Amino acid sequence: ADKPDQLQVGVTAFLSGPASVFGEPAKAAAEMMVAEMNASGGIGGVPLKTYFVDEGAGGEAVLAEYRRLVQDVEVDAMFASISSGNCNKIAPLAEDLKVLNFMWDCGTQRIFEENSYRYVFRTQGHATPEMLSSVLYLLKTKPDFKSIAVVNQDYAWGRESWKMFSAALKAMKPDVQIVAEFFPKFGAPDFSTEISRLQALRPDVIVSTSWGGDLDTFVRQAAQRGLTNTSTLVLPLAESSLERLGKALPAGHIVGTRGDHYFLHPERKSDLAFSGFVEAFKEKTGAYPIYPVFHMSQALNALKAAYEKAIAENGGDWPEREQVVDAMAGLSFAGLGREVRIREDNQGIEDQLLGTTIHVDGHEFAVLDNMMMFDGDELTTPVGQESVSWLEQLTPEFVGKVKVEAFSHGS
Amino acid sequence: MTALLEAKGLEIHFGGVVAASDVNLQIHEGKNLAIIGPNGAGKTTFLNICTGYLKPSAGQVFFNGKGITRKSPREITRLGVARAFQIPQLFGEHTALENLLIAAAARERRWAPFTRLGQIPERAEMMHLLEMVNCVHVADRPVEELPEGQRKLIDIAVALALKPKLLFMDEPTSGVASSEKFAVLDIVAKALTESKVTSVFVEHDMGIVERFADEVAVWNRGEVLHRGMPDDILSHADVVRDVIGEEI
């Protein structure tokens, strides 16, 4: 095919509403990375152009805009989306519109477990390895705990993630006692009641997969009232809140990163491309990059890798759209983390990084120590299986068998 | 003479105010009964009880021999009792004619969703009613724009549109210019006789009472003090003192 003037990409992200804590940094990152890519010749000599769609405008507006971008603007690829709900809506639409779609941030494991797609790919891991690695980290670092409680946001993610977390936990530690399950409503401003109740119950561990303002509020209120002294928090999404929480999140609590996403990534922090970007990002936005930024880098690099592979397979000529889709099969690429590989069900395989908070000089907020890196292959539900039932059949021995690499802060 | 409506031992109090105390009254078919009395005597309250707007704390009301004390205004209206109000109760956004058409549709129970209000068969009849109360020239004006006097007349016409057996009118002429009062009530009275409607009207204008009432009942402090023929009542010393007042 003829080389186009531009490679057009539509990106859906929350630019309003509470989830804009993810969308805004991701958008800023996309703009920086695209500028950088274009400065070095774009993809196969073609510069990228991005269009942003606000997921905060509601499902309908997103879908309408999605269609407009695909059918009217005729973009070459879509990155959609942050919300799992939107991914659910968009996946079948993308398939019907025959447009290459990267689910660049949403975590729902269901999409490829319930349907198979040709045009839809996920350029990162999904919820199962995220939850499984959290359980494994907990069992490895605090094997003797007896009781656990959960405080999750009441929407699909909060519910689903707890379902997987508890399934894995019960499978690998059958004697664990679940003393309370709270699902305060999404965006709840106040967790005082839940905290009073938790103080009366005194569980050893409190898990929360909340994010954004909800997580910040919960952690602050819990710390203020001394709950963090009596229970260990397991916070699989807290990497995105570390900087905001500052000193409010004390040392000794478990933090996940939804992948191997960390601005002090132990293997990459000394790498110039990485540290240069982190600096520039901090410069531009005033904050360190958080996981959606990393996810965005993966999606962009996946696009680049796919086009380059397709160009190569097409004898150096610009590929047809379908050829790009074909090139996605088995693709490997790296963003600002370890390499990610696309599996035959279009799911990305990504390693998982977790750590425990410590406070060190030089940072006004908690950073990670006692980090563990888990292999995504081992933790991702095998193709053709359903996540919850796969997790349920794990055994306590799995904890010992699983491969981990350990890092400490500063190493 | 049969009693079309009969009230027995009605009692009602508002806080310390006695608005009805052992009210007994028979209303005879085919007659026009005027109710007079000082302000706050309980005249409107009586109408409110008879039409179901208020429930008495004791006593009963019978219409055509049937107990209606606990019935709602709607049910009582359906039995053939209509009412015109002291402060006109109209559909402000509708025109004068539409007000009457709605009443006619309610009377005939025209619920079918695809008939048009403006084309129901009672239209001519309603135009005639408007003519009767001298309001044809404002037939197509929204009643909220009409002055109080005309609204009162239309309010009476709406009540008449229901073809009631018994019509209560609360001060039908207050607010109607004195130059028109008699002419209008003449027509209303004629219509009442023609269609054999019994009427009860509260009135402060003794000229009107004299001319239109067949009987008069006098209210004071929640009680019926006197009842009788207009000539007798209007010259009764108590009535002259409390209600009519002497020329000073």
Add this chain to the structure above:
Amino acid sequence: MNLQLIALAVFDGVAYAALVFMVAVGLTLIFGVLRILNVAHGSFYAIGAYVVASVGGAIFAAGWSPWLAFPLMLIAAAVVGIVLGGLIERLLLRRIYDKEEALQILVTFAVFMILEDVQRLVWGVQPYFEATALQSLGNIQVFGVYYTVYQLILLPLVALAVLAGLRLFLRHTLSGRLILAVTEDREAATAIGIDTDKIYLMTFMLGAALAAFGGALASATTSVLPGIGADMIVLSFAVAATAGLGQIEGAALAALLIGLGRSFAVYLMPELEVLIPYLIMLLVLLWRPEGLFGVTQTRKI
């Protein structure tokens, strides 16, 4: 459920009710007088919280005394009420008092939408958190559970003070009585010499300031981020309707019912938590169609 848990649930409920009351009472006041259901009320709440969180953050970082947090809240509430409330009343509401109810609500809805974006433009989307006020008062231990003095003692006291103050103002001062007169009949009030424009303006500013004050108080306990206003507003609606519109005491009682209902739900049946305000409202209105303290219409015929 043992006695200890009941006590804990009551403490939590009261603390929560205090905050809800602050916001709902402003809404009720505005409705009572202007007869406008102010959807933008949630925005005043949010902006009050933002102002305190951002200004507080800045001045405490600069080393000012943490006790300044309390006067700061009052000042922020007053500024939001007077400036924002005043502008909105003068420029917009004043032009729609004689319009239909639906139009009035929609004007405030539009203001709400605009203010949502204004908040994002001014404060961005990152959550703010400024708990200096809360921390400066410390914790107390009750039944083996730590509570913040701020939530357990200060908030309920402030709410009570606001309730008492408003009551006193409306019932026993001339201005308060004039407000009630204007509430009932604007033209008649003008006819006896009441400057109704001024009363509307003052009431709206006061109501807005109360909402902002609610937000200011809440900012010490919660993250301030986009969307906090929208949730607060539905809750205040429920409180105001349960209370009986324009009823100050009713708002207090309704807030308390909802607060306690909510905390008991969290203890007993967490699934019901979000439904509680609406269930309470339905039950109350089923039993008293005009709300807890609502008055039935005056006689018409």
Add this chain to the structure above:
Amino acid sequence: MSLVPRLAIPLLLIAVALLPFLAPWSKVMLTLALAKGLAVLGIVVLLHAGQVSFGHALFFAVAAYSAAFLGQAFGGGELVSMVLIGVASAVVVGLLVGLFVVRYRYIFFGMLNLAFSMIVFSVLEKFYHYTGGSDGLQVARPLVLGIEMERPAFESLLFYGGLVIAVIVAWAVHRYFDSPIGHMLKTIKTNETRLEYLGVSARRVLLVGYLVSAALCGLGGVLMAVAQGIVTPEYAWWIRSGELVFIAILGGAGSVSGAFVGALVYEVVRTYASAFAGDVWQMILGFFLLGIILYAPRGLIGVYGSFMGRIGSNTASGKEAKRRAMEAAE
């Protein structure tokens, strides 16, 4: 009606029907606008009675979820039965809620509707085992009278089918308004006492209106569900109800054609505002709404009317205009 507006409606219909040929992506957007227009018509019915419901999204959601459940139960389902069942369940729920809320007026009416919709909203979010929680339920493309359709054909069918249904429904509602019982609905706003004193139950009149409005919202909800392919609790959220009222006012309160014109304009403004002013689209809509209310309180239909009036006064009713001018000069 004079000649110009009489032609205006068919012309507008034709223009809308042709639009998808120019911009294919707009077909679904227009279908959604139709769906909302139907729901807004439901709001308009209640506005006639002077009542504003801030919870009508409830019926939108009930019908949409019924259709979705039906689709899931029968592995895809059938469009016609989805529409029927969806509307029927909206009417049933409308009856249950209506029997309660028609006892209330004005702000209480609005708030109670809000409360009911929030309860349903919360239940849809909470009981995610049945409802899919906030992610909602997928609505697979249903069969149409037993025929399986590809997406483009299906979308065309929805759009043109929806257009035909909307025209029929709009006509029916128009006639309803002009019927005695429609006029009685209007009197709930002005004087219920008198209505009762005509022997008519105001509550029953309002209940009929309420059921009509629930059915209309339900119809809109089903159309939206099948067009979107997914239903979420957001369908029942108060902002959605507010949006419906918003559109009703935008189009012209109480106006049947205004409901659709409003929905169309709203959808277009919203789509473009969120496309080209990504982070301030709410603000743009807000100012748009303020402008309409302050400067054209009778909505878009009112704007159109006075525009036509001005043109008309130069021709047909020139006499009238002259008379006014003379009066002004006096």
Add this chain to the structure above:
Amino acid sequence: MLEFENVTVSLAGVRVLRNVSFKIDASETVALIGANGAGKTTALRTIMGFTDVSGEIRFGEMALTAVAPAKRPRLGIGYAPEDRRLFSAFTVEDNILMPGQVAKLTPGELRRRLDLIYEILPELRELAARPAGSVSGGQGKMVALGRALMIGRKLIMLDEPFQGLAPALARRYAEALRRLRDTDSEVTLIITESNPGLLKNFADRALVIDRGEVRAGSLNAEEAA
């Protein structure tokens, strides 16, 4: 005292008063008469500032149109609207007192005026503690009248004050008003009435509103017609 000069008032596009000019002197008592819908109420509401008006209205030396409606009562204008418009949440006495309180009369002055009002309208004493929302139609008229007397030191405007009053009462009030006028020679009274007979004894003259225009009329002549 009060002067209309080329005053035109339109309501909803209809001109209710057209180019009206008239003059009322201080301490005069004027009956404003006319058929239903003639514009009597509109004329009074115009003086209170509730209509859009073109033309000049002078009150003493002052251009009344330049005074905000809420400021007019403070000039000593009392107004009893035709439809009563009481504040139903307050007691009858509070209703009567309120205009005086708004104008910041001294407690002594308030008391004095209240006593005067009770003297003129003794029936009000009995109603004093009742909620104004519950009184009967006629009682409401009395309260409105009392309220107007509280503030109206210069000009009192009564819109059909006797409408709905039992004749005995109406007569007593007419008498009381005459006494008020006789004792307080300052005050000007404008009374609209569709039953001019009642005013015959104490109105100095009548103004007739007819088809939007105002002309001098006679109370007797009107009655005859």
